[in-house]
Amino acid sequence: MSAKKIAIVNYGMGNVDSVGNALAHLGGEYFVTNEPKRLDDAHAIVLPGVGAFGAAMDNLRRMELVPALERQVKDKGKPYLGICLGMQLLAKDSVEQGFFEGLGWLDAHVLELPPGPDVRLPHVGWNTATVKRPSPILERVTEDSHFFFDHSYHLACDESVVTSTCTYGATFVSSVQKDNVLAVQFHPEKSQRNGLKMLRAFLNFVASH
Secondary structure: OOOOEEEEEOOOOOOHHHHHHHHHHOOOEEEEEOOHHHHHHOOEEEEOOOOOHHHHHHHHHHOOHHHHHHHHHHHOOOOEEEEOHHHHOOOOEEOOOOOEEOOOOOOEEEEEOOOOOOOOOOEEEEEEOEEOOOOHHHOOOOOOOEEEEEEOEEEEEOHHHEEEEEEEOEEEEEEEEEOOEEEEOOEHHHOHHHHHHHHHHHHHHHHHO
């Protein structure tokens, strides 16, 4: 049986190469695309991203990727991994630099991280993810597992989909899962050994899906 192919969606919002390099290091087979039809060739989809929510949704719509993603992930049930902005785009809407509608796959909203005396935005650097419920991609995450974050906004959602949280002044959601949809606020491709463990777990999830 041939290896399962991962499509990394390139919609102009960065860090595509670093995600691909991390998957390749783990022996994962992937291709990068911004063409809706090419997603038919994938067994799973990764949506990475850094930058502004509104610009990201504009790009996805302009490239006609929104209906393609919905068909592949929601209708066909292909595994999806959202990274950083790719997690926030799952929300119904965001208040980043205005008000923008998202994919709406989760009953969630994107809000600014709350201010505090020791809080500088963006939240950049290493922090600990605390597992709240089992998730295929968090199987090897221990209590002292650190990941790299770079964001000023966070996902506010129902606790039923939250798989881990992180504290930076206040506690925010660091990963979610709803059926075949998985997403993380941190950057596994920049998180060294722990990030590679998480991506390995995602490849295992794809292989068994």
